[in-house]
Amino acid sequence: MNIFVYADESGVFDRIHNDVFVFGGLIFLGNDERDEGQRRYRSVEKVQRRAGAARGHREMKAIYLTNKEKSSMFRAMNPYHRFGVVVNQQNVLTNIFENKKSKQRFLDYVFKRGLKSALQNMLIRQEIKAEDVENIYVFMDEHTTATDGRYELGESLESEFKTGTYNQTWNRFFPPLSPGMKAVQLQLKDSCQDSLVRAADITANKLYYAATSKQYDLVRGHIDFLALP
Template sequence: MSIFVYADESGVFDREHNDVFVFGGLIFLGREERDIARRRYQSAEKKMRKAGAANGHGEMKAIYLNNKQKSSMYRSMNPYHRFGVVVQQKQVNENIFANRKSKQRYLDYAFKRGVKNALKYLLFVGELSSDEVDNIYVYMDEHTTATDGRYELRESLETEFKIGTFNGTWNKFFPPLFPGMNTVEFQLRDSCQDALVRAADITANRLFYAARSGNLNLVNNMVFLTLP
């Protein structure tokens, strides 16, 4: 089986001016489920646009939709697995914000933790088996990470899920979730051309709104964690 992960961010990773930053997205178990979800989302977009949503903008993204429209698009993905991670920025070590590289490393770490948390949940509830996963494909909106950092993120994800990681401070090895898998592929996508990246945008926006408003019950059908 191949796992397909579509993700986006919401908020600005800037400790001085912002309290919350999130990643959010969707996980599909197998190519068929992914393809059905894409058609379902495109159909929902078409109906919403006919009703006048997005005000002539080319994309049906959260920034162009009102709250009722965003809720409708969010519900269209109810049959599928959602995941996220909320970063409480005021609690993050301020040294991380000192330069672009350290910020990107932390964001990669946060994203990896969010995906791993969701996949561990799917293993726990029996929707996945550790020996049935062949490949993991990760797609993110192209604005989410620096192009020159995508290789580092791909390798980090592959290490986490295929090889395992070692914490020198605690002298502890964390085994991989899918030791028999082949590889992790990572791609940046233009949301104009990928409906499921747009669906991830709506998902991330929902989590961001819930975190900022202090009403996380708005995302009770999403597997997410809070950092640090």
């Protein structure tokens, strides 16, 4: 079985002006579920577009939609698994914000933790079996990570899910999620060209609103999310 992950971010990673940063997205089990989700989301986008949503804008991103329109787009993905991670920026070590490299590495770690937590929960609920996973394909909005940082994130995801990781500080080896899988692939996508990346944008925005307004009841049961640090 192939697992398809679509993800985006919401908020700005800048603790001086922002308290919360979020990753959010969707997980599809197999090609058929992914294709079905894509058709479903595109259909709802067409209905919203005909009703006047995001008028004057090329794509239907959360920033261009009303709350009612965003809620409709969010509900369209109810049949599928949504995940996310909330970063409480005031709890993040100050030195992480000192340069772009340390910020990107931290955000890569955050994303990896959020995705791993969601997949582990799916394993616990027996929605997936580790031995059945052949490949994991991760698609992120191309603005989410720098192009030169794509390879580091890709390697980090592969270590976490396919080969395992070793912590030198604790002298411990952490086994992979699914050691028998073939590959973990990361691809950056233009949200204009991919409806499921836009669906991930809506998911991230919903979680961001819940986090900033401290109304987590809005997403509990709808998004499998983790709070860090």
